[in-house]
Amino acid sequence: MGVSKDIREAATAVMPDTVSVEVKPLVGGSSALVARLVLTAPSGAQRQVVFRQHTDRAMKEHTGFVAAKEYHLTRDLALQGLEVPRSLALHPDQTSDGPWLVTEWVEGSTAVDDADVDSALFQMADFLARLHDVDANSINAPGLVRIEDPTKALPKYLSDDETGSVLRRALDCGVQRRPNADVLIHGDFWPGNVMFDQSRLVAVLDWEDAKWGDPLVDLACARVELTCVYGPDASERFTAHYLKMSRHRTGRLLDHDLALWDVYVSATALSTMHLWGLPSRDEAARRAATKRFLDSATNRLIEAI
Numbered sequence: 314m315g316v317s318k319d320i321r322e323a324a325t326a327v328m329p330d331t332v333s334v335e336v337k338p339l340v341g342g343s344s345a346l347v348a349r350l351v352l353t354a355p356s357g358a359q360r361q362v363v364f365r366q367h368t369d370r371a372m373k374e375h376t377g378f379v380a381a382k383e384y385h386l387t388r389d390l391a392l393q394g395l396e397v398p399r400s401l402a403l404h405p406d407q408t409s410d411g412p413w414l415v416t417e418w419v420e421g422s423t424a425v426d427d428a429d430v431d432s433a434l435f436q437m438a439d440f441l442a443r444l445h446d447v448d449a450n451s452i453n454a455p456g457l458v459r460i461e462d463p464t465k466a467l468p469k470y471l472s473d474d475e476t477g478s479v480l481r482r483a484l485d486c487g488v489q490r491r492p493n494a495d496v497l498i499h500g501d502f503w504p505g506n507v508m509f510d511q512s513r514l515v516a517v518l519d520w521e522d523a524k525w526g527d528p529l530v531d532l533a534c535a536r537v538e539l540t541c542v543y544g545p546d547a548s549e550r551f552t553a554h555y556l557k558m559s560r561h562r563t564g565r566l567l568d569h570d571l572a573l574w575d576v577y578v579s580a581t582a583l584s585t586m587h588l589w590g591l592p593s594r595d596e597a598a599r600r601a602a603t604k605r606f607l608d609s610a611t612n613r614l615i616e617a618i
Contacts, residue, residue, distance in 0.1 A: 503538035575610035
């Protein structure tokens with residue numbers, strides 16, 4: 314991968330006397346160019362950082378504030394002790410290929426050994442409970458909007474199969490809701506965005522989808538993804554940890570709408586999964602697991618009506 318004009322500008326913003334930049338692309342992003350940069354100073358000293366540039370408008374609307382939102386949000390959260398990469402630099406007003414930001418490089422991996430899965434689930438639940446307890450007045454990031462109403466948005470994500478027909482009829486009849494108060498939500502909380510080092514959670518990545526919304530949004534997103542990665546039992550253990558921790562911190566959390574949010578996140582995932590760039594075999598397995606999750610959530614939602 315070559316060194317673009319934007320990468321050179323980013324390197325200089327972090328290390329003004331940079332003499333060389335080594336670019337190592339990172340995998341996992343579907344709507345951004347993500348790379349590890351190894352910056353070398355005249356003395357030979359090196360510094361590693363992460364360059365993230367939002368380029369793909371097919372996945373979501375990327376405007377000038379996307380990188381700025383991540384930059385300021387992770388800065389605010391780091392000040393409150395949450396495990397997020399430290400923000401280092403933000404794009405200028407004009408960029409060649411899209412808004413970018415630079416964060417510190419965090420040593421670790423998203424892979425978790427089988428023996429460490431329970432510990433990972435507990436730490437992820439703890440992080441999410443702490444995130445949802447953040448004081449909204451302490452967040453000054455631009456571009457944070459409220460997540461869409463799932464009952465109004467769902468029809469555009471539903472397929473034309475039996476499950477889709479059942480859900481459309483349920484939405485037409487009206488779904489009774491008991492929402493929680495809005496909190497800061499990550500918007501894409503799944504194992505691929507959680508870094509561990511020696512079994513310790515060290516960073517939660519990729520805050521481009523952060524919004525205001527019901528905390529059950531993040532819970533539902535984690536539930537479907539954990540089901541795909543570790544199986545339904547692990548997903549339920551994570552759920553129990555999170556509900557216990559969140560209720561301990563906030564004193565009150567309703568889970569009445571969890572089936573609705575489970576339906577929403579799994580339906581949206583199925584409708585966009587073809588854009589994620591997954592190998593065909595991985596996509597097929599994930600699609601099958603997500604469809605089973607959607608069908609189960611649909612049954613729970615119908616039973617509650």
